[in-house]
Structure formats: structure tokens, C-alpha cells
Amino acid sequence: MAGGPRVCPKLVCLGQIGAAHGLRGEVRLRSFTSDPAAIVSYGPLETEDGRILEIESLRPAKDHFVATLAGVADRNAAERLANTKLYVPRERLPEPDEPDEYYHADLVGLAVVDRVGKPLGTVVAVHNFGAGDLIEVRQAEGEPTQLLPFDALTVPDVDLAAGRLVVELPAERD
DSSP states (O other), X not given: OTTXXXXXXXXXXXXXXXXXXXXXXXXXXXXXXXXXXXGGGGOSEEOTTSOEEOEEEEEEOSSSEEEEETTOXXXXXXXXTTTOEEEEEGGGSOOOSSTTOOOHHHHTTOEEEOTTOOEEEEEEEEEESSSSEEEEEESSTTSOEEEEEOSTTTOXXXXXXXXXXXXOOHHHHO
């Protein structure tokens, strides 16, 4: 392969395209940004397959936005984009305001260690099913993952510079 493999920056999902809206190529758009309308301020958005999409206009609807995307001129083109997730490189995002706030993308890949530094695994994902954030930790390749609460009690220390987070398992607290 000429030039070597493509190096992908850490991408952060900012939104997802839903169904087509009308006949002129508009789409329903869900924004995952803290200020949902701010999704337009991050510039061009990238899809999982590397396509670049730009939001030309955005207007609020019931529980989503209706967006016009550059180059999407009819309902057929809009329908082909249904369920497409939209990303930006992590470096395009501002740093979190609070010291205990993190982007999920910053946590994925961190080493997980106990209080004495013994390796416990690696963060492979961060989830929120409605009751707070959970980190998914893989102990070893091929083994099942473990979900742990991402709270101050279970994760007393996050050190992004060192590439690790400290976990205190519930059994260790007793």
C-alpha cells in the first residue's frame, strides 16, 4: 500500500441522521452536543466511511432538527443517509469546562489499574443507558468485558496525560 496505512484521528460522534424529511433532500438530525444547535459550528462532519457532509441549514422540530446538507438535493439521496452517524476529529472540540468532565473518546483506550498500579485492563467503550456513565473494560483479548460505574467512588482518579485511570472495585471497598 503506497504511503502506508491511513492514520485516523480520534473521532467524536456529534449527531446522527434520521429519516428523510420531505421531497427536497432534507433529513431529520439528532444532535448529541451539549447545545444541540451548536452542531453546525463544528464545520464539516465525517461519516464512518469517510464521506464529508456539511450542514447548510438547520431548523428545530419536535425532538430533532431538520437539516439541509450540501449536495443532498432530493428525497432518494436523503434516504440513503438514514442512520448515518456524524463525527469530527477530537482536536476540533473545546476542552471540557470542568476538571472532572471528559469526552468519551478521551477515555477509550486508557489503561485501567487498581490503587497500587496493578493492570486490570483497558477501557474499550463508554456507555450511558440512562442511569449514568459506565466504562466497559476488557481484561484480556478474547475475554468478556466488564461494565463499571464511571463515578468518583469506582474511578477515583483519571490521568489522561499518563493514559490511565484508577479503579476501585466494589469488593475492594468492603
